Amino acid sequence: MKLEVNDLACERGGHPVFAGVTFALDSGGLLVLRGPNGAGKSSLLRLLAGLGHPASGTITVDGRAADDDPAAFAARRVYVGHQDALKPAFTVAENLAFWARLQRGGEIADAEIDGALAALGLQALRDLPARFLSAGQRRRAALARAIAAGADLWLLDEPTNALDAPSLEAFEAALGRHLDGGGSAIVSTHVAVGGERGAVLTLGNAA
Amino acid sequence: MSRFRILLRRELALVMRHGFDSLMVIAFFAVAIVLFPFGVGPDPNMLARIASGIIWVAALLAAMLSLERQFLGDFEDGSLELLAASPAGLFPVAAAKALAHWLTTGLPLTVAAPLFALILGLDGDAMGTLMLALALSTPTLSLLGGAGAALVLGARRGGVLLALLVMPLFIPVLIFGVGAVEAAAGGYAVRPHLTILGGLLLMAAVLCPWATAAALRVANE
Numbered sequence: 001m002k003l004e005v006n007d008l009a010c011e012r013g014g015h016p017v018f019a020g021v022t023f024a025l026d027s028g029g030l031l032v033l034r035g036p037n038g039a040g041k042s043s044l045l046r047l048l049a050g051l052g053h054p055a056s057g058t059i060t061v062d063g064r065a066a067d068d069d070p071a072a073f074a075a076r077r078v079y080v081g082h083q084d085a086l087k088p089a090f091t092v093a094e095n096l097a098f099w100a101r102l103q104r105g106g107e108i109a110d111a112e113i114d115g116a117l118a119a120l121g122l123q124a125l126r127d128l129p130a131r132f133l134s135a136g137q138r139r140r141a142a143l144a145r146a147i148a149a150g151a152d153l154w155l156l157d158e159p160t161n162a163l164d165a166p167s168l169e170a171f172e173a174a175l176g177r178h179l180d181g182g183g184s185a186i187v188s189t190h191v192a193v194g195g196e197r198g199a200v201l202t203l204g205n206a207a
Numbered sequence: 208m209s210r211f212r213i214l215l216r217r218e219l220a221l222v223m224r225h226g227f228d229s230l231m232v233i234a235f236f237a238v239a240i241v242l243f244p245f246g247v248g249p250d251p252n253m254l255a256r257i258a259s260g261i262i263w264v265a266a267l268l269a270a271m272l273s274l275e276r277q278f279l280g281d282f283e284d285g286s287l288e289l290l291a292a293s294p295a296g297l298f299p300v301a302a303a304k305a306l307a308h309w310l311t312t313g314l315p316l317t318v319a320a321p322l323f324a325l326i327l328g329l330d331g332d333a334m335g336t337l338m339l340a341l342a343l344s345t346p347t348l349s350l351l352g353g354a355g356a357a358l359v360l361g362a363r364r365g366g367v368l369l370a371l372l373v374m375p376l377f378i379p380v381l382i383f384g385v386g387a388v389e390a391a392a393g394g395y396a397v398r399p400h401l402t403i404l405g406g407l408l409l410m411a412a413v414l415c416p417w418a419t420a421a422a423l424r425v426a427n428e
Binding site: 051087094099101 | 209210213214217220221224225280284285286288289290291292293294295296427428
């Protein structure tokens with residue numbers, strides 16, 4: 001898929017957060033969002049995830065405005081925000097399976113869930129209720145959700161928070177496989193992600 | 208499998224995991240009803256006369272109990288954002304939540320009501336009407352309550368605000384619900400009352416999920 005963002009501006013509570021953001025992202029492309037706190041990295045990802053409307057500017061997917069068919073765009077992207085959105089009462093696998101089913105509008109094979117869990121080293125925690133997970137494990141489960149969703153475009157907001165070095169490596173590997181497989185990703189981060197392959201978009205501080 | 212069914216299955220599974228929420232609602236209903244004979248005295252004639260009113264008010268209050276939690280958990284752990292960002296959108300989310308709420312509170316209340324009506328000495332002929340009227344109007348409560356719960360998301364003291372917001376909207380349901388049971392006990396036609404309750408339900412079924420989805424969208428921004 002080809003994602004194009006043209007002259008996008010965002011306001012929150014009447015205050016401008018950013019303006020004039022323009023970029024294009026092809027299949028296999030990675031865009032790393034950088035900038036100081038409050039520069040609008042999360043706001044940009046939220047706009048792309050369909051949470052809120054841009055103050056001006058356009059988002060197009062394969063040449064069509066994203067607003068024309070929000071559900072079709074939604075089926076092709078997955079968003080991992082600051083919160084991990086795990087239900088404490090469900091097991092890790094059940095949490096993943098629900099979101100994957102909702103994304104696809106159908107069943108998902110256990111093997112696919114297991115594959116997503118294994119990618120982030122969570123297979124041992126498969127049947128553990130999510131309430132027992134540590135912060136880093138929760139983060140990994142949220143990232144495994146992105147893998148299990150099977151969407152083209154990953155929107156990841158600070159995905160590396162709370163991850164230890166081995167998990168960070170596992171995440172890098174999973175991201176690499178996703179991009180090699182023709183997927184694309186937009187990642188906001190304060191650490192280096194994706195090695196040399198990503199384009200970098202630096203958002204200034206509008207305040 | 209449609210996304211609505213996926214959402215509904217999740218809601219029901221969550222209620223089952225958390226266990227006794229719907230039992231609590233029934234227990235509250237029972238305690239509230241049992242308090243009345245202590246308050247107004249044990250005269251059977253008096254109790255039989257006000258039985259339908261007691262049952263309806265207790266049912267409304269019991270339904271209120273579990274409303275606040277309807278969206279709060281998803282709001283706090285970030286699930287609501289993901290639901291909004293998902294291909295399903297928020298309308299099926301609102302509809303599935305309301306249906307799950309009814310299945311786990313309204314339906315058990317409807318089934319349990321005749322037992323408590325018996326305790327209060329409600330006329331036997333009115334039992335069927337009571338159940339029918341409750342079956343028609345408890346879904347309305349779940350739907351209206353869902354819209355209210357979505358509106359107060361993120362507000363401090365949301366629970367109190369929710370009660371103030373939603374209780375007045377329950378009044379029409381209360382009037383015609385009690386009316387139906389009184390009519391049955393007095394030997395009058397119950398159909399007009401039930402028809403109006405059905406009408407209220409249809410109106411709520413069309414408007415409330417839409418209003419709830421709009422309120423959730425605001426809460427997410």
